[in-house]
Amino acid sequence: MDQAWWFPAVAPTKAGKAPLVMLAERSLPGSFIVDQTGRRFTNESSDYMSFGQLILEREKSGDPVESMWIVFDQKYRNSYMFAAGLFPRQPIPGSWYKAGIAHSGASATELAESMGVPVDSFTDQFRRFNDDAAAGTDSEFARGASAYDRYYGDPTVEPNPNLRPLDHGPYFAVKMTLSDLGTCGGLRADERGRVLSEDGAVIDGLYAIGNTAANAFGNRYPGAGATIGQGLVYGYIAAHDAADKKISAS
Ligand SMILES: Cc1cc2nc3c(=O)[nH]c(=O)nc-3n(C[C@H](O)[C@H](O)[C@H](O)COP(=O)(O)OP(=O)(O)OC[C@H]3O[C@@H](n4cnc5c(N)ncnc54)[C@H](O)[C@@H]3O)c2cc1C
Numbered sequence: 261m262d263q264a265w266w267f268p269a270v271a272p273t274k275a276g277k278a279p280l281v282m283l284a285e286r287s288l289p290g291s292f293i294v295d296q297t298g299r300r301f302t303n304e305s306s307d308y309m310s311f312g313q314l315i316l317e318r319e320k321s322g323d324p325v326e327s328m329w330i331v332f333d334q335k336y337r338n339s340y341m342f343a344a345g346l347f348p349r350q351p352i353p354g355s356w357y358k359a360g361i362a363h364s365g366a367s368a369t370e371l372a373e374s375m376g377v378p379v380d381s382f383t384d385q386f387r388r389f390n391d392d393a394a395a396g397t398d399s400e401f402a403r404g405a406s407a408y409d410r411y412y413g414d415p416t417v418e419p420n421p422n423l424r425p426l427d428h429g430p431y432f433a434v435k436m437t438l439s440d441l442g443t444c445g446g447l448r449a450d451e452r453g454r455v456l457s458e459d460g461a462v463i464d465g466l467y468a469i470g471n472t473a474a475n476a477f478g479n480r481y482p483g484a485g486a487t488i489g490q491g492l493v494y495g496y497i498a499a500h501d502a503a504d505k506k507i508s509a510s
Contacts (some may be wrong), residue, residue: 261443261445261446262445263443263445263479263483264312264440264441264442264443264444264445264475265308265309265311265440265441265442265444265471266308266311266312266313266315266316266438266439266493267308267309267312267438267439267440267444267457268281268282268284268286268308268312268328268436268437268438268439269280269281269282269343269436269437269438269439270282270343270361270371270434270435270436270437271435271437272357273355273356273358273361273504274359274439276298278439279344279437279439280344280345281343281344281439282330282342282343282436283308283338283412284340284341284411284412285330285340285342285343286304286305286311286330286413287304287305287334287339287340287403287409287412287413288335288340288412288413288422289336289393289413289414289417289420289421289422289423289424289438290332290333290335290339290424290425290426290428291330291331291332291333291336292304292330292331292385292426293328293329293330293331293410293436294328294329294331294377294382294390295325295326295327295328295329295410296325296326296327296328296377296382297377297378297381298372298377298378298379298385299330299382299385300389300400300401300482301314301318301325301328302314302401303398303401303402303403303409304330304401304403304422305404305406305408305412305413305422306408306409306440307343307408307481307483307495308480308481308482309345309436309480309481310428312438312440313325313419313479315438316438317418319491324359327435328435328436328437329377329433329434329435329436330433330434330436331386331426331429331431331432331433331502332426332431333426333427333428333429333430334428334429334430334431334432335424335427335428336426337349337352337432339414340432341381342434343434344464345421352364352432352434358436359388360435361374361434361435362432362433362434363432363433364371364429364430364431364432365428365430365507366429366430367433368382368386368431368442369383369429370431371431371433374433375433386426388400389425389426390425390426390427391425391443392423393420393423393424393425394425395424396418396419396420396423397423398420398422398423400420401424403418403420403423404421404422404423407423410422424471433439438481442472442487443469443471443472444471444473444474444475444487445474445475445489446468446471446472446473446474447468447472447473447474448473448474449467449468449469449473449474449494449498451497452497452498452501453467453468453469453473453495453497453498453501454466454467454498455467455468455473463503465487465505467488467501467502469490469491469494469495469498470487470490470491470494470495471491475490476494477490
């Protein structure tokens with residue numbers, strides 16, 4: 261099993277603590293994500309599965325994302341929920357700073373120094389992102405170009421609901437990690453939910469649906485509800501198949 265419903269999250273403050281999942285946070289304007297180089301590496305608003313696959317591809321290619329940070333300004337913090345628990349204007353918990361998963365600074369330079377990323381590279385990225393955001397077009401990763409991106413943006417921000425320059429200091433960075441919502445690399449099943457053996461033959465009477473089965477969409481996530489949706493659909497189909505089998509056997 262090498263697949264899961266990958267999900268970017270706030271890194272845990274200590275070993276054994278669960279990461280805090282992030283959904284709209286990545287898409288909301290006034291924020292961007294960088295890796296250890298201080299540069300952005302993807303469209304932050306992409307769906308969580310694609311985001312996860314990219315991290316894994318980087319790992320496999322020998323150019324791993326060793327650390328990643330979501331960077332935002334005070335206006336972002338004042339405007340939106342964060343990590344399913346921090347309400348707008350609520351300060352970032354002191355325990356996050358103590359654990360090294362949060363940093364703040366009065367300027368981009370101060371923030372980069374505190375985070376420990378290359379200052380020149382980060383401040384250059386900061387300027388470039390802000391210029392793009394002011395123009396409403398992400399020249400690096402086309403953030404905000406797709407309907408999926410915009411769905412999780414802020415519709416009150418124009419012209420691009422996913423982009424706003426970070427210009428309301430102080431500035432913050434919170435460490436992220438790759439987490440998951442559950443597995444999806446389990447048993448391969450056919451269109452009736454019947455489990456297939458390694459040679460592709462049906463194993464009589466054995467069914468797999470939902471998160472015990474391999475993802476019906478391969479290693480992709482086509483959109484909201486793709487996990488529960490396929491569980492429900494194949495549950496219905498598999499139950500009918502099993503019931504029909506029982507009726508014809510009796
Ligand atoms: C925070 C979060 C948000 C999510 N949001 C969405 C969303 O918006 N849309 C969406 O489509 N999906 C979403 N998902 C994913 C979705 O919830 C799961 O993919 C889905 O619930 C999986 O369903 P399942 O029936 O396959 O597995 P589960 O819901 O895990 O059900 C498995 C059941 O089997 C039981 N069980 C385990 N072992 C045994 C045993 N030995 N004997 C008997 N029973 C056993 C468990 O107790 C459990 O009740 C989200 C997941 C998380 C964590």
